[in-house]
Amino acid sequence: MASDESAEQRQSPLAVPLPEEPAGEILAAAPQRAHGWYRPRRVGLVWRSRAFRITVVCTVLALCALAILALVRDQTGTQGFLVGLGLAVLPVPLLAAAFRWLDRIEPSPWRNLLFAFAWGAFAAALVALLANSFAIRWIATTTADPSNADTLGATVIAPFIEESAKAAAVLLIFLFRRRQFTGVVDGIAIAGLTASGFAFTENILYLGNAFGEDQEIGHAGVPAMTAATFFVRAVMSPFAHPLFTSLTGIGFGLAAASLRHQKLRRVLLPLLGLVLAMGMHALWNGSAVLSPLGFYAVYGVFMVPVFGLVTWLAIWSRYRRLRTLCAELPVYAAAGWLTPVEPLALSSMRARGIARDMARHRYAVAAGDKAAAKARGKAAAVAVVEYESYATRLAALRLRARRGEAGPDFAERELELLRLLWERREVAVPALTYAAQVTGRLRPHRMPPFPYAQEQPFPHPGQQHPLPPHAHHAQQNPYARTGPYPQPFRPGSPYTYPYAPYARPVACPQPAQAPHPAYGPYPYPAPHPAPRP
Numbered sequence: 001m002a003s004d005e006s007a008e009q010r011q012s013p014l015a016v017p018l019p020e021e022p023a024g025e026i027l028a029a030a031p032q033r034a035h036g037w038y039r040p041r042r043v044g045l046v047w048r049s050r051a052f053r054i055t056v057v058c059t060v061l062a063l064c065a066l067a068i069l070a071l072v073r074d075q076t077g078t079q080g081f082l083v084g085l086g087l088a089v090l091p092v093p094l095l096a097a098a099f100r101w102l103d104r105i106e107p108s109p110w111r112n113l114l115f116a117f118a119w120g121a122f123a124a125a126l127v128a129l130l131a132n133s134f135a136i137r138w139i140a141t142t143t144a145d146p147s148n149a150d151t152l153g154a155t156v157i158a159p160f161i162e163e164s165a166k167a168a169a170v171l172l173i174f175l176f177r178r179r180q181f182t183g184v185v186d187g188i189a190i191a192g193l194t195a196s197g198f199a200f201t202e203n204i205l206y207l208g209n210a211f212g213e214d215q216e217i218g219h220a221g222v223p224a225m226t227a228a229t230f231f232v233r234a235v236m237s238p239f240a241h242p243l244f245t246s247l248t249g250i251g252f253g254l255a256a257a258s259l260r261h262q263k264l265r266r267v268l269l270p271l272l273g274l275v276l277a278m279g280m281h282a283l284w285n286g287s288a289v290l291s292p293l294g295f296y297a298v299y300g301v302f303m304v305p306v307f308g309l310v311t312w313l314a315i316w317s318r319y320r321r322l323r324t325l326c327a328e329l330p331v332y333a334a335a336g337w338l339t340p341v342e343p344l345a346l347s348s349m350r351a352r353g354i355a356r357d358m359a360r361h362r363y364a365v366a367a368g369d370k371a372a373a374k375a376r377g378k379a380a381a382v383a384v385v386e387y388e389s390y391a392t393r394l395a396a397l398r399l400r401a402r403r404g405e406a407g408p409d410f411a412e413r414e415l416e417l418l419r420l421l422w423e424r425r426e427v428a429v430p431a432l433t434y435a436a437q438v439t440g441r442l443r444p445h446r447m448p449p450f451p452y453a454q455e456q457p458f459p460h461p462g463q464q465h466p467l468p469p470h471a472h473h474a475q476q477n478p479y480a481r482t483g484p485y486p487q488p489f490r491p492g493s494p495y496t497y498p499y500a501p502y503a504r505p506v507a508c509p510q511p512a513q514a515p516h517p518a519y520g521p522y523p524y525p526a527p528h529p530a531p532r533p
Helices: 002-011 023-029 043-047 050-088 092-102 110-143 146-176 184-217 224-236 240-257 263-290 292-328 330-335 342-346 349-366 370-402 410-438 471-476
Strands: none
Touching (some): 050 110, 050 184, 050 224, 092 184, 092 292, 110 146, 146 184, 146 263, 184 292, 263 292, 292 330, 342 349
């Protein structure tokens, strides 16, 4: 027996021999003063610091901004640079507002949107300018034909380099902000803002060069080249670059919405979107190089229909996300976390806006002086906005769980979202109820179907459910829980968190009776009475 143990220890190089003397005596014999041989390295802690990462990203983008602006000024001159900068800014608010409107249901963090725009305007533009110049110069030197080099560079080299540089921003957000990148809407918004920043810098270059040509010709009136360039780039095709890169964003959005086991699809869809973006960009540049007639033909026959198709897809995806709220949140309303009216109000953008305005007006009227009224009204509107955002994330999280995509931290994330909703319900629920009444969302044909129709109806409060709820989900979802259905929450009953479909019930603290710093004394003001039909 002893020989077998010794042979096993000799065969295992990682086997640790048992100490013959007690561990306390061994530790007492160790030197008390460290010599610095095994001090923990703190380099990893620095790299993991959020402030360090933000500083590095901002520094890189700032250096790229200085470099690209210096290069553009060197090519256009100071006067042309200022004229191009002033004209290139004009379409930017329109593009930013369009993509922000598209992303209003579950708004992406501002840092993601600012990073996407800055990456396109500075980093992607710098890479494209340097790489395109080098490629065209190399082709001209190799073939000894500068005109052919310009044509080949505009139709082949530029689309490949520019779309790859812009797609890098979408890829970075997809990899490092995965929970905030959930579908096609996020992909189109991020890709569109990245391309808008790229088009902004590119317009400065083209408009500045056109103004320089007008100065050389000596136009006394309206600069013809500058006006024509501005009309083509800012009036006829302000969505050209965003349209190209949106195809890449759609590929990443479809990959984000795919299931976990579809790994090949997650890789091929973004690549397919990138290839389509390059092909469309090459066709657009080629039509501009060939002839004016070819440009207008491609613009009317190809660009406008594709733009309409992508716009329809974006609006349909936005509407589908609203339908997700109406389909996934009623189970929380049945469990007592939400009121039955809230899924109806949250699935309407008009009702959401009315709820925010109602909260801002009501809590501003309840305050005393104007400064306090404005502050309390703004705080109430922010609470409603946060409530709507958390409810949207909760519906998306439950949809992923129902599709089998939930991770091991699903229960904790669900409970955290429910806690955040519960903390803001005193302000948001009256506002959403009022908005649902005003917008007519309480009509019978708008009521959402019960999500578990095959089960028996829920009993009255205080009774037990005859069947364990979500029993059919326990077979599909490893995080589903079964058990008796609890008594829904009612005003005046003991304050306990009701049953969450996948989370464990926890104790809910009593509501604060002291005046709230933002919303005033408890109970909070009631909403305006609903208008009579």
